[in-house]
Amino acid sequence: MGSIVTVNLALAAGLLLVPWLGGDFLAWQIGLFLLYGVAAQGVGFAWGRGGFLPLGNALFFGLGAYGAAAVLKATEGALWVNLAAMALIALLCAALAFGIALLLFRGRMGSGPGFSLVTLALVLIAAQIAETTPALTGGFNGFSGYPPLAGLDPFGGLYPVIVALVVAVTLSLTLIERLPAGLILRGLVAQEERLELLGFAPHRVKAWAFAGSAGIGALAGSLYASHQGIVTPQAIGFMLSAELVIWAAVGGRFSPLGPLLGAVAIGWASSALRDTVAWWEVGVAAVFLLVVLLQPGGAMDLIHRGIARLGLTRRRRDAPPLPAPPSRAAAARGPLRLCDVGLSAGGIRILDRLSLALPEAGILCVIGPNGAGKTTMLNAVTARLPVQSGQITLGAVSLGGKATWQMLDHGIARKMQIPTVFGALTLRENLQLAALAGRMRGLDALRPSPLRWQTPPVARLLADPEVPLAAGLDKDAGHLPQGHRQFLELAMTLSPEPRLVMLDEPAAGMSPAETQLMVRLARDYQQQTGAAIVVIEHDMHLVDALADEVAVLHQGRTLATGSLAEVRRDPLVAAVYAGGHK
Numbered sequence: 251m252g253s254i255v256t257v258n259l260a261l262a263a264g265l266l267l268v269p270w271l272g273g274d275f276l277a278w279q280i281g282l283f284l285l286y287g288v289a290a291q292g293v294g295f296a297w298g299r300g301g302f303l304p305l306g307n308a309l310f311f312g313l314g315a316y317g318a319a320a321v322l323k324a325t326e327g328a329l330w331v332n333l334a335a336m337a338l339i340a341l342l343c344a345a346l347a348f349g350i351a352l353l354l355f356r357g358r359m360g361s362g363p364g365f366s367l368v369t370l371a372l373v374l375i376a377a378q379i380a381e382t383t384p385a386l387t388g389g390f391n392g393f394s395g396y397p398p399l400a401g402l403d404p405f406g407g408l409y410p411v412i413v414a415l416v417v418a419v420t421l422s423l424t425l426i427e428r429l430p431a432g433l434i435l436r437g438l439v440a441q442e443e444r445l446e447l448l449g450f451a452p453h454r455v456k457a458w459a460f461a462g463s464a465g466i467g468a469l470a471g472s473l474y475a476s477h478q479g480i481v482t483p484q485a486i487g488f489m490l491s492a493e494l495v496i497w498a499a500v501g502g503r504f505s506p507l508g509p510l511l512g513a514v515a516i517g518w519a520s521s522a523l524r525d526t527v528a529w530w531e532v533g534v535a536a537v538f539l540l541v542v543l544l545q546p547g548g549a550m551d552l553i554h555r556g557i558a559r560l561g562l563t564r565r566r567r568d569a570p571p572l573p574a575p576p577s578r579a580a581a582a583r584g585p586l587r588l589c590d591v592g593l594s595a596g597g598i599r600i601l602d603r604l605s606l607a608l609p610e611a612g613i614l615c616v617i618g619p620n621g622a623g624k625t626t627m628l629n630a631v632t633a634r635l636p637v638q639s640g641q642i643t644l645g646a647v648s649l650g651g652k653a654t655w656q657m658l659d660h661g662i663a664r665k666m667q668i669p670t671v672f673g674a675l676t677l678r679e680n681l682q683l684a685a686l687a688g689r690m691r692g693l694d695a696l697r698p699s700p701l702r703w704q705t706p707p708v709a710r711l712l713a714d715p716e717v718p719l720a721a722g723l724d725k726d727a728g729h730l731p732q733g734h735r736q737f738l739e740l741a742m743t744l745s746p747e748p749r750l751v752m753l754d755e756p757a758a759g760m761s762p763a764e765t766q767l768m769v770r771l772a773r774d775y776q777q778q779t780g781a782a783i784v785v786i787e788h789d790m791h792l793v794d795a796l797a798d799e800v801a802v803l804h805q806g807r808t809l810a811t812g813s814l815a816e817v818r819r820d821p822l823v824a825a826v827y828a829g830g831h832k
């Protein structure tokens with residue numbers, strides 16, 4: 251916290267010195283690049299933190315600028331009315347962005363080019379409207395003839411207001427990084443699938459990030475109107491959108507200060523050198539290309555690495571853990587039933603009128619030859635693949651039409667066949683995210699204390715001397731060996747205290763000792779919580795050690811259920827396994 255305040259105070263002091271050292275004209279020039287920099291910070295937030303690239307963020311900068319110009323003209327200098335109106339415009343832009351992102355990201359995984367292209371199309375449309383509606387926007391000539399905010403001189407009094415905006419935005423973005431909201435965003439980029447299984451709706455997380463990005467852009471745009479005294483279609487055009495992306499990339503999109511640095515450095519150098527250095531734009535494009543290819547973290551990444559090499563980074567002290575509040579997943583009730591479930595994908599019938607009733611408590615092992623549809627059954631339950639016929643119910647609740655991220659609130663958690671952990675985060679951060687799962691309420695994402703939550707299942711695992719997690723909490727999860735990764739994913743799966751745990755080949759890639767440990771941990775969890783656990787497994791020793799009951803799947807149908815001894819005696823099962831499968 252202290253370092254955040256120091257950095258922002260230094261930023262404010264450095265920027266406020268500009269008019270003293272360089273005069274009003276330099277401050278006016280820097281003020282413009284700072285406003286562009288704030289808008290680029292919005293782009294950096296969406297791209298670097300949210301993992302999706304908005305190609306048309308000048309839309310919100312322009313809406314902020316035109317909106318503020320119109321308000322300033324209509325109200326003729328009433329300061330508080332103007333400020334309230336500008337804040338309202340920024341909120342409206344954020345709401346617009348939220349809606350756009352929800353529409354585009356809903357029901358889709360990934361943050362691919364579709365979103366970027368739509369935002370590009372939107373800014374092209376907006377620029378066209380601005381050019382062709384002179385009655386509203388002043389057309390090509392621009393919107394002018396309004397007083398600046400509070401009558402502040404763009405060459406004098408407005409500059410401290412711009413600096414205040416810069417510091418407020420930088421401080422907010424830096425603080426968000428230290429709060430659960432920032433961790434959730436990092437989780438989104440690191441492993442969207444796991445985040446969704448932990449009960450976070452990726453499309454909503456992205457929508458909030460895009461709303462923040464748009465609101466920041468609109469605030470910058472609203473001061474730009476006063477700074478320039480005129481708003482032209484360039485303020486809402488594609489060129490500015492592209493420049494915001496270049497500044498964010500070159501300065502460093504992963505850091506709140508990076509885009510600001512990029513905008514001021516490139517913007518100022520461009521204004522000084524564009525007319526004297528031939529091919530200046532080509533040079534900027536070349537730098538952009540080099541950054542994209544060789545230095546994705548931009549200039550701020552180099553600066554951070556330099557600071558780390560000099561040993562100037564302070565290690566954050568870990569505050570003692572707090573008991574986590576009750577989990578919604580622990581309150582869910584009812585046995586899971588699949589009734590005549592049919593599922594086809596890629597033209598292949600995978601589940602063929604599959605019916606299976608799970609016990610409300612105990613361990614059910616699902617076995618069957620390769621390709622029998624075991625993993626697909628879990629995909630159907632967790633809504634990762636759409637079911638075409640039949641019903642899946644949990645107690646009295648139908649799971650039909652629900653999304654993957656809603657499953658945790660129904661008490662369902664899943665460990666994947668290939669362990670999915672947040673590879674770019676430390677083990678501690680992985681467990682912090684899992685502690686938030688199913689427990690966050692209201693404004694918890696914006697409070698620091700939820701990062702200290704510790705859940706009963708994770709506390710037990712960390713205290714267990716055989717579980718290889720407690721010693722390396724500050725290591726990146728991406729460097730864990732396969733066995734340790736399985737335990738980390740198990741810890742994250744159990745952390746929300748789910749009533750129904752689905753473990754897909756939990757011992758894959760493990761040594762015999764690790765496999766034994768996995769069996770013990772699954773058994774312990776079942777006994778401590780009375781939950782139902784479904785384990786998909788090929789290893790019959792493990793099935794023997796774990797199963798209260800066994801279900802055999804074959805060609806997308808339930809072939810037999812009963813104890814392991816019973817299904818072994820079943821002639822149909824014997825025939826399937828004698829057919830050369832595992």
Ligand SMILES: Nc1ncnc2c1ncn2[C@@H]1O[C@H](COP(=O)(O)OP(=O)(O)OP(=O)(O)O)[C@@H](O)[C@H]1O
Nearest residue numbers: 595596598600618619620621622623624625626627
């Ligand atoms: N999304 C999909 N699109 C097309 N085919 C799929 C899809 N998912 C699974 N399949 C196919 O469905 C069949 C069943 O796959 P599934 O992974 O459910 O089998 P499994 O019983 O878990 O096998 P294994 O024990 O080898 O993991 C396989 O032939 C697989 O290739």
